[in-house]
Amino acid sequence: MDDDSQRAGTEPIVVALGGNTLLGSQGHWTFDEQREAVARTARQLADAIHAGYDVVLTHGNGPQVGTLLLQQDNVEEPARRPLDVLVAETQAQIGYLVQQALDNELPDSTDSVTVVTQVVVDPDDPAFETPTKPVGPFYTEAQAAERAFETRRVRSGDRPYRRVVPSPEPIEVVEDEEITSLVERGTLVVAAGGGGVPVVRDGTLRGVEAVVDKDKTSQVLAAELGAETLVVLTDVEFAYVGYETADERPLRRVSPAAVRGHLEAGEFGEGSMRPKMEACCRFVERGGERAVVTTPDRLLEALAGETGTQVRA
Numbered sequence: 097m098d099d100d101s102q103r104a105g106t107e108p109i110v111v112a113l114g115g116n117t118l119l120g121s122q123g124h125w126t127f128d129e130q131r132e133a134v135a136r137t138a139r140q141l142a143d144a145i146h147a148g149y150d151v152v153l154t155h156g157n158g159p160q161v162g163t164l165l166l167q168q169d170n171v172e173e174p175a176r177r178p179l180d181v182l183v184a185e186t187q188a189q190i191g192y193l194v195q196q197a198l199d200n201e202l203p204d205s206t207d208s209v210t211v212v213t214q215v216v217v218d219p220d221d222p223a224f225e226t227p228t229k230p231v232g233p234f235y236t237e238a239q240a241a242e243r244a245f246e247t248r249r250v251r252s253g254d255r256p257y258r259r260v261v262p263s264p265e266p267i268e269v270v271e272d273e274e275i276t277s278l279v280e281r282g283t284l285v286v287a288a289g290g291g292g293v294p295v296v297r298d299g300t301l302r303g304v305e306a307v308v309d310k311d312k313t314s315q316v317l318a319a320e321l322g323a324e325t326l327v328v329l330t331d332v333e334f335a336y337v338g339y340e341t342a343d344e345r346p347l348r349r350v351s352p353a354a355v356r357g358h359l360e361a362g363e364f365g366e367g368s369m370r371p372k373m374e375a376c377c378r379f380v381e382r383g384g385e386r387a388v389v390t391t392p393d394r395l396l397e398a399l400a401g402e403t404g405t406q407v408r409a
């Protein structure tokens with residue numbers, strides 16, 4: 097696509113970047129390792145962009161915002177920064193790395209742009225009473241017991257605990273029209289990072305302390321942009337039922353109704369595949385053409401319908 101007139105009216109695809117695309121499969125968090133992981137992801141995304149897809153990127157921030165929150169624990173007023181501000185900081189931090197990697201990978205394209213994105217939530221969402229969103233490092237049981245903040249067991253293994261914070265449902269992306277304008281101009285947009293900065297509308301916009309699930313916000317954004325496809329990139333090529341059991345089976349083409357059945361049966365890991373499948377299901381139930389779960393290196397094949405879990409009506 098060469099000019100704006102050709103782009104106008106095209107339907108973007110929204111691609112949600114999971115933690116492995118930003119930190120590497122081992123979850124290493126040094127900045128050199130993050131730059132390396134993001135550069136690899138940018139190379140994989142470039143193939144889809146060269147193939148003509150208008151891509152809007154979203155991303156998670158659980159490790160990064162959890163680290164910032166830890167740093168804040170010893171900060172007293174008036175210097176303490178609230179969690180919504182920390183989410184905004186991670187949008188800049190991760191958006192910067194992704195933008196730079198994309199600009200280096202696609203030197204002949206329009207520069208990419210990160211949009212600080214607010215997402216409206218309900219101030220009465222019960223999620224504010226029951227923190228569920230895991231952020232930051234993992235802890236042993238003994239370490240978790242010593243923490244002054246709430247933790248929850250989120251996986252098996254030696255370090256199964258993580259800090260949890262409230263995670264209300266996303267209702268609406270505030271900057272959706274601005275993102276649409278940028279996409280129509282042919283700009284590669286990074287938006288709704290970390291699930292968006294949670295805000296409530298009570299006459300004005302006001303930030304609230306929470307971390308919204310990035311897969312859920314990606315679904316809301318994809319619907320608002322009229323995206324044809326929502327892609328969730330993670331570290332497995334497919335979503336599985338019976339994951340890591342003798343009956344493990346990859347889901348290839350699956351209807352939202354079948355996904356609902358699997359969700360009700362307790363399939364898909366809480367805090368990992370479950371929110372991804374929820375988001376995919378909702379996207380198609382609410383009129384989206386298809387939602388896909390796969391790995392970054394299989395993105396192009398998945399867009400061609402050849403691999404990945406393809407949720408379609």
Ligand SMILES: NC(=O)OP(=O)(O)O
Nearest residue numbers: 156157158290309310
């Ligand atoms: N905000 C969010 O969902 O981040 P992660 O995907 O990193 O948990």
